[in-house]
Amino acid sequence: MLAKMLTLRPLRLSLLLITCWMSEAFALELALPQPGDDVVGTVQVIEASYEDTFADIGETYHLGYSEMVAANPGVDAWLPGAGSAITLPTQYILPAGAREGIVMNLPEYRLYYYPKDKPVVYTYPIGIGREGWGSPVSETRIAVKTPNPGWTPPQSILREHAEAGDPLPAYVPPGPDNPLGPYKLTLSLPGYLIHGSNKNFGIGTRVSHGCFRMLNHNVLELADLVAVGTKVRIIDEPYKLGMHAGRLYLEAHAMISDVEEVSIVDKHAAVVELISQSELVGDAFIIDWDRVRQVIAAEDGIPTVISHITESVSHEPNPVLTF
Incomplete structure (x- = not known):
């Protein structure tokens, strides 16, 4: 940031x-x-x-x-x-x-x-x-x-x-x-x-x-x-992904719902789907899933780096996000 x-x-x-x-x-x-x-x-x-x-x-x-x-x-x-x-x-x-x-x-x-x-x-x-x-x-x-x-x-x-x-x-x-x-x-x-x-x-x-x-x-x-x-x-996009200076950023906002409060599980599922389907995410990136969790929890609307280009962070190819 x-x-x-x-x-x-x-x-x-x-x-x-x-x-x-x-x-x-x-x-x-x-x-x-x-x-x-x-x-x-x-x-x-x-x-x-x-x-x-x-x-x-x-x-x-x-x-x-x-x-x-x-x-x-x-x-x-x-x-x-x-x-x-x-x-x-x-x-x-x-x-x-x-x-x-x-x-x-x-x-x-x-x-x-x-x-x-x-x-x-x-x-x-x-x-x-x-x-x-x-x-x-x-x-x-x-x-x-x-x-x-x-x-x-x-x-x-x-x-x-x-x-x-x-x-x-x-x-x-x-x-x-x-x-x-x-x-x-x-x-x-x-x-x-x-x-x-x-x-x-x-x-x-x-x-x-x-x-x-x-x-x-x-x-x-x-x-x-x-x-x-x-x-x-x-559009209705509470989560946005983007590239900046060779790194992947995530920006999170509170979801809009007229029915009930959106669960943290649903929020994480939405972000995992966004990342997994994004053309921006390639083999060169290692996603810092701990950082992803923090961004989703904060919902502060501030773009935050969620990727690494080294092996210093463990890779979770099929993340199971627990809370």
């Missing part, structure tokens, strides 16, 4: 937000790696100020709530404390598959955008569908781009709010109170949008009715970058 120790205090949220939906460019823009390499970015460590929260830090560094919590176990998300070391999980294994258009990985709460004319990737945190309103796994495209959208709640949402004693108006006009924020990107998948929000806390969590929420300055920037017709691939 690469780590970059920073002593800079996080930028304050007030310096980033411009009134009336205006924003400057604050993208997490990362250079694409060379062919055969899959890891971008660098893990950072910053020193928290007294008034910092994970929401503030995440807004500054393009990180969602869940990934901040996962990367900082035991740290109070609302009052980390002055001088506390905060890990920023700003290193990523790029999702498997074509590096084109938009890719959204649900367990990662993250969107990747690959522009056609520049060898970089832009990546942003997203909020996804909550329990009972799960976001779909699909291939679609950007169908319509709409600045300053109004919102007409569908009957299902009107009914849900009415039953909860929190009735909604039939129409919410554009503005700071609009749940769609300053911009919406309508997908060709009926009923689904990528949009801003009037509640930043939900970014990086399961909070929506299936749509994909972004920080307002992020959605404004993405809207400037993408064109109508851009391909969108929505």
Whole structure:
């Protein structure tokens, strides 16, 4: 794992937000790696100020709530404390598959955008569908781009709010109170949008009715970058494998399930299957299965080396993972 120790205090949220939906460019823009390499970015460590929260830090560094919590176990998300070391999980294994258009990985709460004319990737945190309103796994495209959208709640949402004693108006006009924020990107998948929000806390969590929420300055920037017709691939990949500097990396996120908590046995089985079927794993590699167990248990979203190229670690060709 690469780590970059920073002593800079996080930028304050007030310096980033411009009134009336205006924003400057604050993208997490990362250079694409060379062919055969899959890891971008660098893990950072910053020193928290007294008034910092994970929401503030995440807004500054393009990180969602869940990934901040996962990367900082035991740290109070609302009052980390002055001088506390905060890990920023700003290193990523790029999702498997074509590096084109938009890719959204649900367990990662993250969107990747690959522009056609520049060898970089832009990546942003997203909020996804909550329990009972799960976001779909699909291939679609950007169908319509709409600045300053109004919102007409569908009957299902009107009914849900009415039953909860929190009735909604039939129409919410554009503005700071609009749940769609300053911009919406309508997908060709009926009923689904990528949009801003009037509640930043939900970014990086399961909070929506299936749509994909972004920080307002992020959605404004993405809207400037993408064109109508851009391909969108929505995936559900809690575990990602990738090569970097000749070694194999594993990145683990918590699985998404509406039924019950996923067992540790099922988690390990999923990773063993991923490794055994991957074209990246060859005879030159010896998998460190103890390290694999640690990565799965941590689910911290940080790419970690799991391979060796010497015989110093015992080889388990048919691993039996015990707990």
